[in-house]
Amino acid sequence: xxxxxxxxxxxxxxxxxxLVSGFKSLASNYRIPIRPLTIFAGANSSGKSSVMQALLLLxxxxxxxxxxxxxxxxxxxARFSSAAQFQPNFSLGANIKDFRIGLxxxxxxxxxxxxxxxxxxxxxxxxxxxxxxxxxVVLHPRMSSQAILSALPAASAQLHRTFYxxxxxxxxxxxxxxxxFLYAGLxxxxxxxGILSVYPEKDPFDWHLLKLIHVPGLRGNPERRY
Numbered sequence: 001x002x003x004x005x006x007x008x009x010x011x012x013x014x015x016x017x018x019l020v021s022g023f024k025s026l027a028s029n030y031r032i033p034i035r036p037l038t039i040f041a042g043a044n045s046s047g048k049s050s051v052m053q054a055l056l057l058l059x060x061x062x063x064x065x066x067x068x069x070x071x072x073x074x075x076x077x078a079r080f081s082s083a084a085q086f087q088p089n090f091s092l093g094a095n096i097k098d099f100r101i102g103l104x105x106x107x108x109x110x111x112x113x114x115x116x117x118x119x120x121x122x123x124x125x126x127x128x129x130x131x132x133x134x135x136x137v138v139l140h141p142r143m144s145s146q147a148i149l150s151a152l153p154a155a156s157a158q159l160h161r162t163f164y165x166x167x168x169x170x171x172x173x174x175x176x177x178x179x180x181f182l183y184a185g186l187x188x189x190x191x192x193x194g195i196l197s198v199y200p201e202k203d204p205f206d207w208h209l210l211k212l213i214h215v216p217g218l219r220g221n222p223e224r225r226y
Contacts, residue, residue, distance in 0.1 A: 015208050016107045022099035024050040027088040029100070053078045054101045058113075059209045061180045070115055070125040070180055077214045084120040098126070101180075103205060108133050111205050113180050128182035139182040141175055148173040148184050181206070 014034075021029040025047040032051055040048040060075035061068060073080040080086070088096055102112025114127040130137040135153045143151070176185035 013106055015103050015105060017104035017110070018051055018055055019100065019102035019104065019110065019112045020051060020054045022088065022096045023054050023086055023101065024088060026050050026054075027096060031104075055103065055209070055212070056214060058101060058103075058180050059212050059214070062206055062209055064179075067179065070113075070123050070177075073123070077216075082120045083117045083123050086117065102129075103208070105204050105208055109204065111181070113182070125177060125180065125182060139175055139184065141177070141182065143173075143175050145173040148175065152184065178206075 016034055018032045018034060019030070020026045020032070025045055030047075030051075040051065042048055056077035057071050057073065057075075060077045061070070061072040064072050064075065068075075073083065086099055097118075098114055098116050100112050100114045102110060104110040110131045110133075112129050113125060114129070116124045116126045118124060126141065128139050130139075132153065137151050137153060139148070139151065172187050174185045174187045176183050
């Protein structure tokens with residue numbers, strides 16, 4: 001086949017997959033592909049609602065007018081009374097303490113944040129993993145400045161190393177939390193001067209989550225007025 005007749009891969013803009021594990025009935029690692037029209041069908045308690053609830057937890061956490069911590073579990077899109085309701089309710093899931101929620105964008109970039117449930121009421125963000133399909137970047141809350149620099153992608157790290165070498169006596173790297181994400185932040189003379197993107201381009205994940213429109217199902221009897 002000539003080069004002129006070769007078909008280039010189609011790049012789909014927007015969210016192309018939802019990543020979930022350890023959440024309600026979705027105990028294993030799941031990658032749920034999303035297409036321009038996606039229909040979930042299956043038996044009761046098979047995980048259809050759990051997939052959407054995981055994504056909506058991230059959305060309402062980012063949209064909150066205050067900092068609710070790693071996850072806002074009782075909000076306008078998804079409502080839970082405690083973190084214990086995330087626990088897989090079957091024998092194999094009894095010892096699962098961590099759960100993962102993430103998404104893939106444009107069939108290329110992906111992120112997944114891992115949360116831990118040390119108690120019924122508490123949720124901790126313990127890891128955020130970014131990937132461009134070639135390199136993975138794994139960030140933890142207490143990484144050292146040098147460990148953060150070593151974890152950055154090669155193209156991004158080269159630029160940051162040059163800057164760091166020049167200003168190393170006045171700057172250091174620090175992990176900063178932006179609600180349900182961990183980011184690498186640059187500390188200049190004791191103050192966080194900004195959040196750095198993992199990749200040279202702006203990370204698109206929060207933008208796509210905020211762009212979601214949730215139309216909930218109507219359950220129960222009709223109301224006289226809406």
